[in-house]
Amino acid sequence: MASVLGTTVELRNVAGPRHMALTLDHGTYCERGGACKCSTESYTKAHRDPATGALGNLAGIRPVTASVTLPRGVWVGGFHPVVLRIAGVRSAIAQGLIECREVPIAEVESPTPPMSGSRGDSPTRRARRTEPAASGD
Ligand SMILES: [Zn+2]
Numbered sequence: 001m002a003s004v005l006g007t008t009v010e011l012r013n014v015a016g017p018r019h020m021a022l023t024l025d026h027g028t029y030c031e032r033g034g035a036c037k038c039s040t041e042s043y044t045k046a047h048r049d050p051a052t053g054a055l056g057n058l059a060g061i062r063p064v065t066a067s068v069t070l071p072r073g074v075w076v077g078g079f080h081p082v083v084l085r086i087a088g089v090r091s092a093i094a095q096g097l098i099e100c101r102e103v104p105i106a107e108v109e110s111p112t113p114p115m116s117g118s119r120g121d122s123p124t125r126r127a128r129r130t131e132p133a134a135s136g137d
Contacts, residue, residue, distance in 0.1 A: 005105035009084060010077035013070035016097035024066040025086050033080035038063035070098065077103060 013020045030036040040061045047058030070076050083089055084100060092098045 007081060007102040007104050008077060009079040009081050010075045010101050010103055011070055011079060011083070011089070012075045012099045012101075013072045014097065014099050016070070016072065016092065018072050020070045020072070020092070020097065022068050022070060022086070022089055022092070024068060024083070025088070026063060026065050028086045029066075029080065029082055032082040032085065035080070036063065037066040039066065040064060075101075 011022070024030070024037050026036065026038055030038060041064050042059060042061055044057045044059045046055060048055050068076065081102065084093070089098070089100075093100055
């Protein structure tokens, strides 16, 4: 695969409800986007055992379609481009309720040191010189 990171999509609610909910349809967003964003919930339903005919409960896990809320006037990013294929998103764009823009995913240029915590606010800045006990050799 090429090292192109692709694009991500940002959406902004410009004329919709104050908090506009979009459903990230599993068949469109998850399957084409390559990653399932759905959450799961457990369920039980009545089930008759075909062998014994006894009634029981069948438990399972099913996906719950993810949704996202777009506060009006705020760009919300991080969507896979397939979000634009979701019927609800397309119609909202067609009606002028939301705007979309594609943002290239760039290589991270400013390296953020993974070890440093919240910057500027480290209460124990002085390293404690508690040397480990010398390994008895
Ligand atoms: Zn899904």
